[in-house]
Amino acid sequence: MRFRAATAALTTVAVVAVVAGVRLGISGLSGAECSGEVRLAVAAAPDVAPAVRAEAEAWTSEKAEVDGVCVRIDVEAADPADVTALLSTKQRAALTGAGRTGVNVPDVWISDSGTWLQRLRSAAPSLAFTEEGSIALSPVVIAMPEPTAEKLGWPRRQPAYADLLNLITTSTTTRTGTVDPARDAAALSGLLALGAAANAADQRRPGTTNGLLRALATDTSVLRDDLMAQLPQADDAASLAAGLSLAAMSESDVVRFNDSRPPVPLAALYLEPSPVPLDHPFAVMPELSTDQAEAAHQFYGRLTADGDFRGRLAQAGFRAPDGSSPAGFDAPEGAPDRIETGAAEDSGTAAASEADGATIDRALAGWSAVVAPARILAIVDASDSMRTPVPEARNATRMGLTLAAARGGLGLFSDDWSVGLWASAGGPGGGRRELVGIRALTSNRGAVAAALGGIEPAGGEAGLYRTILDGYRAVQNGWQAGRVNSVLVLTDGVGIGAGDLALRDLLGQLEEVKVPDRPVQVIVLGIGGAVDRPPLEQITEVTGGGVFVAEDPAQIGAVFLDALSLRTTAPR
Secondary structure, eight states, X not given: OOOHHHHHHHHHHHHHHHHHTOOOOTTOOOOSOOEEEEEEEEEEOTTXXXXXXXXXXXXXXXXXXXXXXXEEEEEEXXXXXXXXXXXXXXXXXXXXXXXXXXXXXXSEEEOSOHHHHHHHHHHOTTOOOEEEEESOBBOEEEEEEHHHHHTTXXXXXXXXXXXXXXXXXXXXXXXXXXXXXXXXXXXXXXXHHHHHHHHHHTTTXXXXXXXXXXXXXXXXXXXXXXXXXXXXXXXXXXXXXXXXXXXXXXXXXXXXXXXXXXXXXXXXXXXXXXXXXXXOEEEEOSSOOHHHHHHHHHHHHHHHSSSHHHHHHHHTTOBOTTSBOOTTOOOOTTOOSBOOOSOOSOTTSOOGGGOOHHHHHHHHHHHHHHHSOEEEEEEEEOOGGGGOEEGGGTTEEHHHHHHHHHHHHHHHSOTTOEEEEEEEOOSTTOOEEEEEEEEEHHHHHHHHHHHHHHOOOOSSOOOHHHHHHHHHHHHHHTOOTTSEEEEEEEEOOOOOOTTOOOHHHHHHHHHHHOOTTSOOEEEEEEESTTOOHHHHHHHHHHHSEEEEEEOSGGGHHHHHHHHXXXXXXXXX
């Protein structure tokens, strides 16, 4: 959609230019009047779109031109999640949680964060956009109602990661909120920073990461406005207890919220090392003409020069690209004068330069594993080969490592998950042991945990293929709409048992029983370097799903989360 109000203004400018016979470009040089038109479609994040649009109108009113050709800029406010969805779809790639595609393909994209570009680079490396640089910066802070923050010592001191993690994971009165981090850059930044600190804390206090993710998932909003609406509406004890206690937000969100004179202002907590800031990168899309590329470059120059645009951003609560506080910027109480934008030396959290595509994908995989409702049957390979010790893991057995990963995953699952547990039995004829039926974890969690603790490898090789087919049929028979229905197979992928199905028979029977509008995914988590991938991949090609192999035992927990994040929502 183009802004028609700007069209009328630009037409008037063009007429005045013709009458006056004057040309004035970005460089300020005079010469012959411009002719023709080079158009730029700019998609800008909604928080900076008004300022960007005003600067575009100011430039075109000065008879902007490139090599004698008049420049016209159309600025559209576009949710970065929607633009990301559009660009990734054009590249036949998919991004977890990205938005709808109801926007136009831009020539220039000003998102709110470089993490969107990192995700695009990871999912669609052939998309060759050019990143000019940042036009504005807003650090990501932990926002808390001022009375709540004061209990942590604010503003005399800025609470540390340890203070926040303890509050989030142990307090029974703290409501931790977030926007879906797959759709919101500030929420993703908070997840990256708090998640990295929680991972480090797991060494001292196991379960910190699980506690963090489950706390965040309890109060998740789709939109930022929905999150803001959950903040306390009065400063009495009951209102403070009912409202959100903390959430990751941009500094500019805090500034705008407090400018509205709310009954309970927000405190902004500045963590060290700082989370990934919202840096509003100016990205030029591929396949532009030479004139369009030059017009984009000149427009970027205007947006980064000292002048009216910088003042408009300051009024909206944004800092300069280098993190400094421009004139007119009203910083929250306790804010530093300047935000350092380089990488932090402390590895406890993710600094801006460290938020690469792999780091982001891993964080979102953990998130997806927690929030997507599921109905899942886990099948543990109980073959004799699972007794094999793993030297890299202090000779823990493959079975021990597998069950440890499963127990960690169980701690992440919310009570609305339905989970069952089987073991593929070894010995003549193979078969299965049904340990726990598929039921909601509200009543089933203890039973699943106890059963995991009792699984031991049996003699011989397991009847894994027959167990996969039986498990697939069981999940399909109880299929539930609105949930991810899946079979999770944990195996070392070594051999099949005597009397087991042949692979071709398994594939044929899976083809016969699958129902397109009642999908059941098979997800295989392979442990160790001896996993025979090709036959497992043939299975998941029929059913949907995927094969994930943890060759390094130290990575089995992370690979477990990657496998769970593959799940896609079932039809309703």
